Amino acid sequence: EDKVVQSPLSLVVHEGDTVTLNCSYEVTNFRSLLWYKQEKKAPTFLFMLTSSGIEKKSGRLSSILDKKELFSILNITATQTGDSAVYLCAVSIHNAGGTSYGKLTFGQGTILTVHP
């Protein structure tokens, strides 16, 4: 059974701190790993990672994938109260022909709370 595990489940920090969120996975036929941010309701896309060792960056957020050790990290530097959200990690798998099954398997999420 495909499995995605995030840690920690919750994290409380103060503005200006740097945080690292973890995502490990056990799936067959890995295709890609995605990070989403969920504030209030709808998850919004942050990053998609397919290759090991290549860091994706967007402002204060960055993420990297290790396909050998089967995990990814999401870093947020100089946190702000607006970073408070649930961060979701999801993995996509492919069939024998290399095509995505069209399904994302999600982890439980990490609840990040940033205090002023």
Added chain:
Amino acid sequence: EAQVTQNPRYLITVTGKKLTVTCSQNMNHEYMSWYRQDPGLGLRQIYYSMNVEVTDKGDVPEGYKVSRKEKRNFPLILESPSPNQTSLYFCASSLSRGNEKLFFGSGTQLSVL
């Protein structure tokens, strides 16, 4: 504005009373999907559709039905809702099955009494 629209946002109903949650996207996406989100369990896929008239089960399809008669719409039907279907539901779409970047609707909070 490109978006996925779900209705209603909140719904309280009673056991056994049929209901439909609508989902519409204006991005001409081929792929659409329904997820439910429960505390501690993350998002789990209910059904998905790769194109018009093509639907398939996800991980937790029991008690749900879907249809895809038009490309833009993908309603979720609960024929006889039960309390264990109380959950937060999300509709999502992407350009195609091979494109994993999902766009999510704002969610429907369903309570079945």
